[in-house]
Amino acid sequence: MKKIAIDPITRLEGHGKILLYLDETGKLRDAVLQVPELRGFEAFCRGRRAEEMPQITERICGVCPEAHHLASAKALDAAFQAEVPKPARLQRELFYNAYIFSDHLLHLVFLGGPDLFLWDAEKEERNLLGILRRFPELGRKVVEVRAQAQKILEIIGGKAIHPVFALPGGVAKPLTEEAPETIAAAGKAMVELGKTMIRVFHEEILPRPEFQALLLSEEAWLPTHYMGLVDENLAPNFYDGRVRVVSASGEEIFVLPSAEALQRIAEHWEPWTYVKFPYLVDLGWRGFEAGPDSGIYRVGPLARLNVAERMATPLAQEEYERFLDFFGEKPVHAAFAYHWARLIEMVQAAETVAALGADPELTGIEVRGKLGKPGEGVGVIEAARGTLFHHYVLSPEGLVEKVNLIVATTHNAPGIGLSVKQMAKAVLEKGEPDEILLNRVEMAFRAYDPCLACATHFLPGEMPVAVEVYDAHGKLVRRLGR
Amino acid sequence: MSEFEPRIVAFLCRWCASAGADLAGTSRLQYPPNAIPIRVNCSGRVEPQWVVEALKAGADGVLIGGCHPGDCHYVMGNYKTRRRIYLLRKVLGEMGIEPERVRLEWISATEGARFVQVMTEFVAELKKLGPLHGNGGSR
Amino acid sequence: MRAKLAVYWTGGCGGCDVSFLELGPGLLDVLSHVEIVFWPALVDAKRRDLERLPPRSIDFTLVNGVIRTAENKEMVEILREKSRFLGAYGACAHLGGIPALANAVNGVAEVVFGPGFQPAPPPGGDQEDAPPNLLPEALPVEEVVSVDFVVPGCPPPAPLIARFFAAALAGEIGPGQIFAEEKALCEECPRKREERRITRVVRPHEVLADPEKCLLDQGMVCLGPVTRGGCEAACPKAGMPCTGCLGPTPKAGDPAMAMLSALASLVRAGEEGENAFPEENRILDGLVDPIGTLYKYAFAKYARPLKKLAMHREVVRA
Numbered sequence: 001m002k003k004i005a006i007d008p009i010t011r012l013e014g015h016g017k018i019l020l021y022l023d024e025t026g027k028l029r030d031a032v033l034q035v036p037e038l039r040g041f042e043a044f045c046r047g048r049r050a051e052e053m054p055q056i057t058e059r060i061c062g063v064c065p066e067a068h069h070l071a072s073a074k075a076l077d078a079a080f081q082a083e084v085p086k087p088a089r090l091q092r093e094l095f096y097n098a099y100i101f102s103d104h105l106l107h108l109v110f111l112g113g114p115d116l117f118l119w120d121a122e123k124e125e126r127n128l129l130g131i132l133r134r135f136p137e138l139g140r141k142v143v144e145v146r147a148q149a150q151k152i153l154e155i156i157g158g159k160a161i162h163p164v165f166a167l168p169g170g171v172a173k174p175l176t177e178e179a180p181e182t183i184a185a186a187g188k189a190m191v192e193l194g195k196t197m198i199r200v201f202h203e204e205i206l207p208r209p210e211f212q213a214l215l216l217s218e219e220a221w222l223p224t225h226y227m228g229l230v231d232e233n234l235a236p237n238f239y240d241g242r243v244r245v246v247s248a249s250g251e252e253i254f255v256l257p258s259a260e261a262l263q264r265i266a267e268h269w270e271p272w273t274y275v276k277f278p279y280l281v282d283l284g285w286r287g288f289e290a291g292p293d294s295g296i297y298r299v300g301p302l303a304r305l306n307v308a309e310r311m312a313t314p315l316a317q318e319e320y321e322r323f324l325d326f327f328g329e330k331p332v333h334a335a336f337a338y339h340w341a342r343l344i345e346m347v348q349a350a351e352t353v354a355a356l357g358a359d360p361e362l363t364g365i366e367v368r369g370k371l372g373k374p375g376e377g378v379g380v381i382e383a384a385r386g387t388l389f390h391h392y393v394l395s396p397e398g399l400v401e402k403v404n405l406i407v408a409t410t411h412n413a414p415g416i417g418l419s420v421k422q423m424a425k426a427v428l429e430k431g432e433p434d435e436i437l438l439n440r441v442e443m444a445f446r447a448y449d450p451c452l453a454c455a456t457h458f459l460p461g462e463m464p465v466a467v468e469v470y471d472a473h474g475k476l477v478r479r480l481g482r
Numbered sequence: 483m484s485e486f487e488p489r490i491v492a493f494l495c496r497w498c499a500s501a502g503a504d505l506a507g508t509s510r511l512q513y514p515p516n517a518i519p520i521r522v523n524c525s526g527r528v529e530p531q532w533v534v535e536a537l538k539a540g541a542d543g544v545l546i547g548g549c550h551p552g553d554c555h556y557v558m559g560n561y562k563t564r565r566r567i568y569l570l571r572k573v574l575g576e577m578g579i580e581p582e583r584v585r586l587e588w589i590s591a592t593e594g595a596r597f598v599q600v601m602t603e604f605v606a607e608l609k610k611l612g613p614l615h616g617n618g619g620s621r
Numbered sequence: 622m623r624a625k626l627a628v629y630w631t632g633g634c635g636g637c638d639v640s641f642l643e644l645g646p647g648l649l650d651v652l653s654h655v656e657i658v659f660w661p662a663l664v665d666a667k668r669r670d671l672e673r674l675p676p677r678s679i680d681f682t683l684v685n686g687v688i689r690t691a692e693n694k695e696m697v698e699i700l701r702e703k704s705r706f707l708g709a710y711g712a713c714a715h716l717g718g719i720p721a722l723a724n725a726v727n728g729v730a731e732v733v734f735g736p737g738f739q740p741a742p743p744p745g746g747d748q749e750d751a752p753p754n755l756l757p758e759a760l761p762v763e764e765v766v767s768v769d770f771v772v773p774g775c776p777p778p779a780p781l782i783a784r785f786f787a788a789a790l791a792g793e794i795g796p797g798q799i800f801a802e803e804k805a806l807c808e809e810c811p812r813k814r815e816e817r818r819i820t821r822v823v824r825p826h827e828v829l830a831d832p833e834k835c836l837l838d839q840g841m842v843c844l845g846p847v848t849r850g851g852c853e854a855a856c857p858k859a860g861m862p863c864t865g866c867l868g869p870t871p872k873a874g875d876p877a878m879a880m881l882s883a884l885a886s887l888v889r890a891g892e893e894g895e896n897a898f899p900e901e902n903r904i905l906d907g908l909v910d911p912i913g914t915l916y917k918y919a920f921a922k923y924a925r926p927l928k929k930l931a932m933h934r935e936v937v938r939a
């Protein structure tokens with residue numbers, strides 16, 4: 001038996017390797033994407049101060065710290081039974097949309113995007129530097145506008161990477177009077193860039209027959225269920241909403257508030273990787289198989305567009321319609337459609353930043369709601385890569401007793417594994433693969449923009465163990481777990 | 483196997499505790515010889531970091547001896563030390579190290595007998611707690 | 622000749638990798654002066670490509686993340702051999718960082734996966750295909766290979782990154798250089814320090830901080846006095862206390878001990894004296910979770926030896 005290892009897989013967040021096992025005839029027997037890392041946040045978050053959680057859990061991932069920061073703050077809002085006053089909510093929501101924009105842009109240009117723009121290039125060229133060479137004008141613009149979006153994160157969050165502003169019941173401080181001006185200018189530039197990128201996509205990428213073939217290819221087609229947050233009009237909302245799940249054939253399975261939705265997810269694990277595999281409790285775990293009877297579902301940009309009925313902003317809506325026209329059916333099951341969906345969402349986020357930036361209450365001074373007694377709370381948010389749950393139980397002193405997180409890439413782990421396998425099979429059918437073909441296998445996971453650092457730390461439901469720490473006199477000093 | 487003899491580092495204020503220890507010596511009072519005394523100008527000069535360094539370097543316990551409340555030569559030094567040691571013991575406890583291994587005592591220059599009593603008690607307590615170092619010190 | 626650069630993450634979050642982009646348009650300038658030979662976040666060079674490089678052929682290697690698994694250790698050893706200069710980039714590599722708080726807990730994998738968890742290869746795979754074992758402790762890079770310089774922070778702030786590149790490209794990295802200030806963060810903080818006295822320890826969510834006054838004076842545990850400057854006091858400016866990501870000043874040494882000392886000096890319950898002791902204790906008890914608060918980033922570097930002493934005293938029951 002032969003083995004091909006792609007180690008490490010590149011242009012993603014976190015560590016991973018792909019192992020392909022071939023039979024004597026060179027056909028694929030099995031393919032796995034392995035996550036060889038584990039930092040164990042759920043173990044060491046216990047005992048920490050509750051208000052520190054937005055800052056601690058964001059260190060799970062430096063690409064989407066904003067998502068953890070706010071999912072954590074929302075779990076704390078719930079755990080302290082706090083209402084977030086409007087100015088604080090506006091700060092959070094605006095900040096959050098700026099993040100979605102910035103993160104999607106990062107992926108489109110730095111991580112996965114080179115596969116789209118330069119997918120047939122040699123590996124030395126297939127990266128950000130290649131993009132800057134091939135599209136110098138656009139590349140420069142992207143770097144500029146991303147800096148503006150990051151500036152919003154810094155103005156509101158205190159720091160762009162690993163922000164510090166969210167607290168239970170609100171945010172640390174009111175915005176300055178000068179902030180809205182900077183935000184408005186950035187919002188405008190973001191919308192413009194979004195339009196430009198859509199144009200480039202329709203002029204330079206979509207018309208290429210190889211790209212369309214890839215988009216519609218069988219090996220990238222994966223019928224699963226989908227999960228995402230929607231607002232009351234069933235449009236995607238990144239910051240808040242209800243969790244909607246639709247089936248592979250497009251029917252609603254449920255639409256529920258975060259805490260109840262969490263009850264409908266369970267996880268399967270395997271000893272060969274540090275990531276777990278979630279599935280819908282309603283359908284159960286049936287192994288690594290897609291389809292209407294499987295419990296496997298996906299999250300992220302494509303999933304959000306599949307669970308939604310419309311986009312929340314006009315330009316995004318226009319592009320959404322073109323997207324649906326192209327595929328002619330919904331849900332769209334094509335893995336590479338994730339990239340297109342990302343572009344549409346980026347535009348919605350930019351338009352939302354522009355709109356919220358103009359709200360006069362943004363600089364309001366009422367930024368902290370009244371806190372009740374610390375208890376239990378669930379917070380949910382749409383990270384760039386998909387639905388993110390934080391669930392805490394706090395002690396009466398406001399220390400963390402129990403942590404349970406389900407992270408975007410974890411939801412997607414089964415789907416990513418399946419896409420990688422399908423792609424590897426197709427690639428190997430063409431004979432001994434070269435480097436460019438092997439990159440095809442990586443393209444399959446990159447479409448999901450996976451964040452493997454995020455993916456490895458969480459378990460739902462009850463803690464499997466309780467740790468009791470005794471001092472030398474046999475007195476219980478700490479009790480962790482259930 | 484010989485009985486475990488705890489090693490103690492004692493930071494003693496020169497105006498009081500250190501003089502108390504000397505008095506105990508010149509009065510030929512008997513007390514356990516487990517301590518390495520370090521004389522300081524005031525208990526207020528003792529940094530928590532020194533205490534921790536002593537523990538890391540092989541001590542099983544650390545004694546800080548200062549003037550009685552109201553008697554500190556520098557007026558407030560011993561109050562500051564009291565608060566520091568209070569917090570330090572809390573940190574050690576959270577880390578899983580018995581806070582009793584760090585002890586703060588007020589001993590005046592005339593209290594030779596009290597010094598002896600403190601040392602005797604501390605040694606007994608540390609014997610009960612057992613060695614902090616499995617192998618007699620980490621470096 | 623362009624300088625050859627490698628960037629690698631061990632047990633990190635990727636924030637350090639992305640932090641380079643915070644240079645904004647300045648990034649394009651840096652990129653024009655370096656040749657990236659290995660950087661999994663950005664380019665497609667694989668481990669095999671790295672192994673093929675001659676020794677000391679990489680000019681600068683920046684390692685971010687804590688050393689958590691056997692594989693992290695292996696990779697960093699390979700990088701050390703291939704590099705002229707190797708630096709710890711970010712708080713995880715420098716001090717252990719937040720993931721090294723795991724050292725305060727026993728058996729991380731067991732807590733996550735349940736007792737008796739053992740990594741294994743995929744069905745039909747060889748033993749070498751199993752995910753790497755976790756090391757018993759999460760370690761800063763300097764515990765595994767020698768480190769020539771440090772770019773600190775979680776992640777390093779853009780001006781410090783720029784300072785590093787300027788020095789590196791000019792060939793002016795001093796041995797053991799730390800790219801941050803030696804002076805404390807307080808020196809660059811715009812908040813006003815007036816009467817320094819704490820009558821109550823408050824947690825950030827319990828109050829709305831006064832916008833002008835020093836946070837420590839307001840009773841918040843701000844690590845500014847013991848932390849290096851270099852971020853322009855980003856957190857205090859945002860209304861939140863500094864939690865120490867740039868690491869302690871040379872003067873502070875162990876940041877938890879130095880801060881504990883500073884805090885104890887400032888606490889007052891009226892007139893000092895025996896009568897005030899109980900109330901002083903009550904105020905000091907307001908410092909909850911001192912380990913997570915004072916050693917947030919620095920546990921691996923400073924508290925590990927103590928924790929090890931304590932380990933055999935802990936009874937862990939499943």
Ligand code: SF4
Nearest residue numbers: 633634636711712713
């Ligand atoms: S230092 Fe901070 S930003 Fe860098 S890898 Fe560690 S947690 Fe992430």
Ligand code: SF4
Nearest residue numbers: 807810835836843845
């Ligand atoms: S707020 Fe913090 S950093 Fe600023 S002066 Fe006070 S203690 Fe120093």
Ligand code: SF4
Nearest residue numbers: 852856863864865866
């Ligand atoms: S204020 Fe402190 S925690 Fe915040 S960025 Fe600066 S050094 Fe890091």
Ligand code: FES
Nearest residue numbers: 495524525549555
């Ligand atoms: S002089 Fe003895 S404690 Fe201050």
